[in-house]
Amino acid sequence: MDFKLSEEHLMIQKAARDFAKNHCLPGVIERDENQKFPKEQIEQLADLGFMGMMVKPEYGGAGMDTISYVLAMEEISKIDASTSVCMSVNNSLVCYGLQEYGTETQKRQYLTPLAQGKKDGGLYIGAFLLSEPEAGSDATSQQTTAEDMGDFYLLNGTKNWITNGSSAGVYLVMAQTHPEKGPHGINTLIVEKNWPGVTVGAKENKLGIRGSDTHSILFNDVKVPKANRIGEDGFGFKFAMKTLAGGRIGIASQALGIAGGAYELALAYSKQRKAFGKEIAKHQAIQFKLADMATRIDAARLLCLKAAWEKDRGMNYDLSSSMAKVYASDTAMWVTVEAVQIHGGYGYVKEYHVERLMRDAKITQIYEGTSEVQRIVISRNILK
Numbered sequence: 001m002d003f004k005l006s007e008e009h010l011m012i013q014k015a016a017r018d019f020a021k022n023h024c025l026p027g028v029i030e031r032d033e034n035q036k037f038p039k040e041q042i043e044q045l046a047d048l049g050f051m052g053m054m055v056k057p058e059y060g061g062a063g064m065d066t067i068s069y070v071l072a073m074e075e076i077s078k079i080d081a082s083t084s085v086c087m088s089v090n091n092s093l094v095c096y097g098l099q100e101y102g103t104e105t106q107k108r109q110y111l112t113p114l115a116q117g118k119k120d121g122g123l124y125i126g127a128f129l130l131s132e133p134e135a136g137s138d139a140t141s142q143q144t145t146a147e148d149m150g151d152f153y154l155l156n157g158t159k160n161w162i163t164n165g166s167s168a169g170v171y172l173v174m175a176q177t178h179p180e181k182g183p184h185g186i187n188t189l190i191v192e193k194n195w196p197g198v199t200v201g202a203k204e205n206k207l208g209i210r211g212s213d214t215h216s217i218l219f220n221d222v223k224v225p226k227a228n229r230i231g232e233d234g235f236g237f238k239f240a241m242k243t244l245a246g247g248r249i250g251i252a253s254q255a256l257g258i259a260g261g262a263y264e265l266a267l268a269y270s271k272q273r274k275a276f277g278k279e280i281a282k283h284q285a286i287q288f289k290l291a292d293m294a295t296r297i298d299a300a301r302l303l304c305l306k307a308a309w310e311k312d313r314g315m316n317y318d319l320s321s322s323m324a325k326v327y328a329s330d331t332a333m334w335v336t337v338e339a340v341q342i343h344g345g346y347g348y349v350k351e352y353h354v355e356r357l358m359r360d361a362k363i364t365q366i367y368e369g370t371s372e373v374q375r376i377v378i379s380r381n382i383l384k
């Protein structure tokens with residue numbers, strides 16, 4: 001066992017850290033305040049190869065491993081979790097699924113520009129459309145329908161809470177074709193945003209990750225060619241589950257970064273702020289908080305890296321990715337609340353960043369499977 005990162009991993013970590021400091025930190029408070037999508041940041045990430053990190057170079061990707069992805073997600077999320085969620089969805093829910101299960105034509109047509117984050121000189125990213133008004137955690141209850149019309153599907157329904165909803169050029173949509181077959185009747189279809197019958201709903205006004213654009217997407221008699229179905233007829237739910245297992249490594253790493261960002265700010269503040277005649281870091285009440293924060297963050301990082309390591313070796317990572325996500329997201333929530341507490345009144349105002357990190361942390365316990373769903377996956381895996 002070797003806990004040391006390779007030279008290459010250290011370089012990627014440093015590149016992500018520098019990027020976050022130089023390009024994400026400026027304006028991060030204003031983007032949060034105004035719910036401004038980090039378009040420039042995503043374009044720059046695309047130039048760095050970070051929008052298709054794990055995609056093979058032959059399909060326009062950077063050909064990196066999942067460990068690199070964890071390291072990059074952690075560093076960017078320390079500063080700007082709105083940017084990192086866009087990156088995570090494109091990498092692990094869209095590009096990964098297309099690379100793993102798409103046809104050669106689908107890969108050439110969609111994966112290559114998505115991995116490069118660009119098409120015809122403009123931004124090109126994807127979104128993953130599973131959640132519905134009545135199907136969140138209970139993801140098998142899909143009400144969106146993809147009626148088999150011979151050489152095309154007729155798509156109807158509404159999807160909710162879609163990250164990259166208005167910025168994406170292409171959607172991976174889960175829809176029910178054979179209701180009598182339950183989860184085995186669901187298909188995943190590749191749908192272009194500008195096709196007739198596709199409507200982007202209003203933008204959600206969110207508690208956190210306010211820079212990311214979250215929308216509902218409506219489909220009204222959208223004709224989707226059969227060639228745009230991913231995998232065999234009825235593979236759609238398994239596709240979603242397999243893709244989400246990797247996505248959960250991304251969100252776990254995002255939570256890890258949010259926790260790390262808040263911890264670093266609290267540590268620095270505690271060494272500079274004085275109370276009762278000495279720096280607050282010299283008071284045991286603060287020292288114990290910092291000790292617990294550092295310990296939990298380290299444990300979360302090890303879980304993230306273990307899940308990534310298993311994925312890179314072709315092992316099953318359903319269990320490890322859910323463990324990483326549930327632990328890292330609970331850690332992010334706890335650490336950010338403590339970081340606000342250490343900052344006292346300053347922690348409650350925007351300039352000190354920790355209140356934003358606290359708001360951003362909450363979603364990591366909800367999206368890509370709530371903490372309760374992760375516990376379902378974990379308990380099913382350990383009891384089987």
Ligand code: CAA
Pocket residue numbers: 089093128130131136137138139140161162163183237238241242244245318367368369370373376377
């Ligand atoms: N790999 C392969 N197959 C899997 C699988 C996996 N990881 N998980 C389930 N399946 C298969 C099952 O084996 C079963 O098939 P068989 O009948 O052949 O065995 C089928 O799928 C149905 O599975 P379950 O019976 O386990 O289904 P369930 O109704 O009990 O639900 C669940 C399981 C884990 C709760 C699942 O519904 C789930 O993960 N829900 C959460 C959904 C989620 O994460 N949503 C996030 C939305 S995306 C998002 O947030 C993105 C964003 O924008 C940031």
